[in-house]
Amino acid sequence: MKMIEAIIKPFKLDEVKDALLEMGVQGMTVTEVKGFGRQKGHKETYRGQEYTIEFVPKVKIEVAVTDAQMPRVIETITRAAKTGSIGDGKIFVRELVAAVRIRTGETGETAL
Amino acid sequence: MVVDQEREGNRKRQGRLTVVGLTIAAVVVGALAVFPGPVVAQDIAVTSVEVVALAAPVLKIDTGDTAWVLMSTALVLAMTIPGLALFYGGLVRSKNILGTIMQSIVVLCLVSLLWILVGYSLAFGPDQGGLIGSLEWVGLNGVGSEPHPAYGPTIPHQVFMLFQLMFAAITPALIMGAVAERMKFTALLLFTVLWSLVIYVPVAHWIWGGGWLGKMGALDFAGGAVVHITSGLSALVCAIVLGKRKGHGSDYMAPHNLPFTLLGTGLLWFGWFGFNAGSALGANGLAASAFLATHAAAATGALVWMGVEWLHRGKPTVLGVASGAVAGLATVTPASGYIGPFSAIIIGVFAGFLCYFAVVWKGRMGYDDSLDVVGIHGVGGVFGILATGLFASKAINAAGADGLFFGNAGQLGIQAIMVCAVALFSVLGTWMILKVVDAAVGLRVSPEDESTGLDLSQHNERAYS
Numbered sequence: 001m002k003m004i005e006a007i008i009k010p011f012k013l014d015e016v017k018d019a020l021l022e023m024g025v026q027g028m029t030v031t032e033v034k035g036f037g038r039q040k041g042h043k044e045t046y047r048g049q050e051y052t053i054e055f056v057p058k059v060k061i062e063v064a065v066t067d068a069q070m071p072r073v074i075e076t077i078t079r080a081a082k083t084g085s086i087g088d089g090k091i092f093v094r095e096l097v098a099a100v101r102i103r104t105g106e107t108g109e110t111a112l
Numbered sequence: 113m114v115v116d117q118e119r120e121g122n123r124k125r126q127g128r129l130t131v132v133g134l135t136i137a138a139v140v141v142g143a144l145a146v147f148p149g150p151v152v153a154q155d156i157a158v159t160s161v162e163v164v165a166l167a168a169p170v171l172k173i174d175t176g177d178t179a180w181v182l183m184s185t186a187l188v189l190a191m192t193i194p195g196l197a198l199f200y201g202g203l204v205r206s207k208n209i210l211g212t213i214m215q216s217i218v219v220l221c222l223v224s225l226l227w228i229l230v231g232y233s234l235a236f237g238p239d240q241g242g243l244i245g246s247l248e249w250v251g252l253n254g255v256g257s258e259p260h261p262a263y264g265p266t267i268p269h270q271v272f273m274l275f276q277l278m279f280a281a282i283t284p285a286l287i288m289g290a291v292a293e294r295m296k297f298t299a300l301l302l303f304t305v306l307w308s309l310v311i312y313v314p315v316a317h318w319i320w321g322g323g324w325l326g327k328m329g330a331l332d333f334a335g336g337a338v339v340h341i342t343s344g345l346s347a348l349v350c351a352i353v354l355g356k357r358k359g360h361g362s363d364y365m366a367p368h369n370l371p372f373t374l375l376g377t378g379l380l381w382f383g384w385f386g387f388n389a390g391s392a393l394g395a396n397g398l399a400a401s402a403f404l405a406t407h408a409a410a411a412t413g414a415l416v417w418m419g420v421e422w423l424h425r426g427k428p429t430v431l432g433v434a435s436g437a438v439a440g441l442a443t444v445t446p447a448s449g450y451i452g453p454f455s456a457i458i459i460g461v462f463a464g465f466l467c468y469f470a471v472v473w474k475g476r477m478g479y480d481d482s483l484d485v486v487g488i489h490g491v492g493g494v495f496g497i498l499a500t501g502l503f504a505s506k507a508i509n510a511a512g513a514d515g516l517f518f519g520n521a522g523q524l525g526i527q528a529i530m531v532c533a534v535a536l537f538s539v540l541g542t543w544m545i546l547k548v549v550d551a552a553v554g555l556r557v558s559p560e561d562e563s564t565g566l567d568l569s570q571h572n573e574r575a576y577s
Contacts, residue, residue: 045425046366047435047484048472053364 001096001109002070006061007033008081008089013059019080020063023072026112029062039087058089064096066109171259174266177394181264181271184390188278191383192220192285199376199438200289203483206368207565208293209575215288215295219304223281226308228252231280232273234309235316236263242324245317262322264393275390276316283312283339289483290347291354294562297570298553306545307346315342315534330530331504331512331523333402334391336446336496337534344490345535346542347481353546354555356480358562370430377434381410384441388448401508402448405456406441409448412460413440413467420468432468435488439467442492443499450504450512459499467491494531501527 008016013030020028034055041053065073074091082088101111197216201209223231230250237245249255257268264272284304288295295303318325319332332338357365367373388406392399417436422428443463444456451459471487481487501524504515514520549555556562561569568574 044366045427045429046431048421048425048468049365049475051364051366 001099001112002065002067003094003096004061004063004065004070004073004077005092005094006063006077006081006089007035007058007091008061008077009083009087010057010059012081012083013061016061016077016080019076020073023076025063025065025069025073027063031060031062033058033060037087037090056087064099064112066112171261171265173257173259173268174394177264177266177396178268178271180395180399181267181275181390181393184386185271185275185278187383187386187390188275188282189220189383191380191387192278192282193217195376195379195383196282196285197376198372199380199434200292200483202369202372202374202376203289203367204292205365205565206576207567209368209372209567210573211297211566211570212288212292214297214571215300216285218301219285219288220281222301222304223284223308224277226305227273227277227280231308231313232276235280235313236273236276236321239317239322242322242327243317244314244323245321266394272393275393276320279335279339279387280308280312280316283335283343284308286339286343286485286489287347287350289485290351290481292482293566294354294357294556296554296557297566299549299555302549302553303545306548307542310545311342311346311538311541312338315537318533319530325530325533328526328529329513329523330526331450331500332446332497332530333449333500333512334388334445336443336493336500337530340442340445340489340493341497341531341534342538344486344488344493345538347485348479348490349539349542350546351479351481351486353543353550357482358559360480367431370434374430374434377437381437381441384410384445388445391449398449398509401452404453405444405448405451408453408456409440409444409460409463410437411440412457413437413443413464416461416464417468418464420465424468424472435467435471435484436464439463439488439492442489443467443496446493446496447500447503450500450509450515452505452508455503455505459496459503462495462499463492466495494535497527497531498524501525 006016010032017028017030034057036054036056039056041056044051044053061077063073070093074093077091098107099109099111100107193216194213197213200216201213204212228251230247232252232255233247233249234245237247237249240246252270252273255269255273257270259265259267260269260272263269284307287307288300314323316338317323319330319338320326325337330337359365384406385403389399389403392402414433414437417439418428418433421432440460440463444451444459447455447459467488470491471484474481474484474487500515502515502517504512504523505518506512506514507518513523516524546555557566557569
């Protein structure tokens with residue numbers, strides 16, 4: 001099992017969610033986050049006083065998937081979240097050691 | 113049947129409309145017929161008053177003048193609350209907006225009482241050696257509905273007193289922008305009382321209350337020196353003595369609600385018509401001329417600030433337009449009753465330009481004038497007083513004087529003396545007052561309270577919960 005973390009542009013969230021649901025992903029966790037990559041931040045000026053805003057608002061999606069699903073999930077997120085301009089985000093994948101469905105006590109891939 | 117009823121209803125409605133229409137028409141026709149009468153009568157009345165005026169001053173209340181100055185008084189109130197309160201409130205961080213709004217309201221209330229009890233008498237009471245008014249009018253003793261010959265011969269003396277009260281109230285409230293986000297509430301109360309009595313009252317007397325600057329011929333129509341130089345220069349001292357805000361220069365301190373600031377700007381602009389045009393103390397041509405100069409300078413100041421910032425920084429900003437409008441308004445204030453619209457436009461150009469660079473260069477001077485009272489009111493006030501010495505024209509206001517551009521270079525010298533005297537007095541006086549307040553109650557909130565914000569630490573409240 002894998003945990004896929006995708007940091008994307010906030011306005012792309014709906015498209016990514018719809019694309020993932022369509023390909024069979026059953027659930028996901030979404031968090032509003034801030035950060036920067038190569039895009040860096042933006043500048044704001046108030047009466048000549050300049051502020052550099054380094055941390056840009058992003059959305060983090062976490063999806064737990066089976067090993068078999070992983071390549072298609074990554075491909076789907078990449079396709080749906082892409083605008084082609086700097087700041088589109090990143091996808092990170094981790095090993096997932098265990099999963100439990102609290103209601104039934106099921107474990108492993110059946111709990112996903 | 114139903115259709116018939118509807119038709120009947122329509123007919124009745126039409127009938128009613130016709131009656132209303134005829135009534136309006138009758139009133140309009142009647143007014144037109146009657147209108148020439150009083151105008152002629154008024155002309156005759158004015159002529160006869162002028163003839164009598166040669167013998168002895170005639171003090172007769174004019175209802176139009178009284179109504180306008182009463183209205184102007186309320187307009188100037190709106191400048192402080194909610195105008196200035198929102199203008200400043202939007203510029204601070206969200207944890208300090210209540211504390212900031214509170215300053216404007218409490219200063220207004222405090223100065224109002226002071227003014228009624230002793231302030232008015234000391235500022236405008238019978239002159240004592242050109243420096244201060246006497247205590248003869250303490251508690252408004254003798255300040256009633258009879259007009260005063262020097263303070264608006266056609267309006268009740270109390271109306272003049274109230275109009276001046278609003279000026280006295282907004283001036284210390286302006287200073288609070290320089291110490292925003294860090295002054296202790298008790299210190300603010302004590303400072304306001306002392307500053308009003310020690311700085312505002314004497315300066316108002318010198319210029320408007322029959323004091324030495326007024327006698328010298330210094331021109332300040334609506335408070336360039338009395339309001340803007342005193343507040344702007346005192347703000348500079350306050351910013352230096354209180355020190356910078358915690359995190360100044362490193363933390364993100366951007367305005368938390370610019371729409372509030374814009375709302376405040378609109379109310380300041382709106383109220384400024386009372387401030388400047390009301391200073392004519394009558395509903396007359398001078399009021400109209402001051403109104404026009406005020407508006408022309410504000411619009412020009414806003415556009416020039418926007419343009420300069422656009423060229424200098426690459427983007428026209430909303431805060432820039434708002435700041436430019438206020439800069440134009442503050443700068444034209446002393447000149448508004450002595451200049452024509454084109455002089456006002458030129459003053460507006462300089463206001464937008466000078467105040468923009470004063471504000472931008474503040475960073476290099478090293479003091480934290482949080483909301484730019486010095487750059488806008490101080491610089492605008494000083495330039496406005498000097499500009500009055502350049503652009504004033506007796507063709508606009510016979511009671512004034514000609515400035516340098518109208519052949520009277522001496523006026524500029526008088527204006528310069530006024531700038532130096534008022535600036536020096538404000539700086540030294542404010543510095544001493546701050547030392548007294550610091551010794552008595554301390555000036556700043558604790559570092560922890562400052563980081564929590566004034567709203568919670570000083571008032572136990574939160575603006576946005």
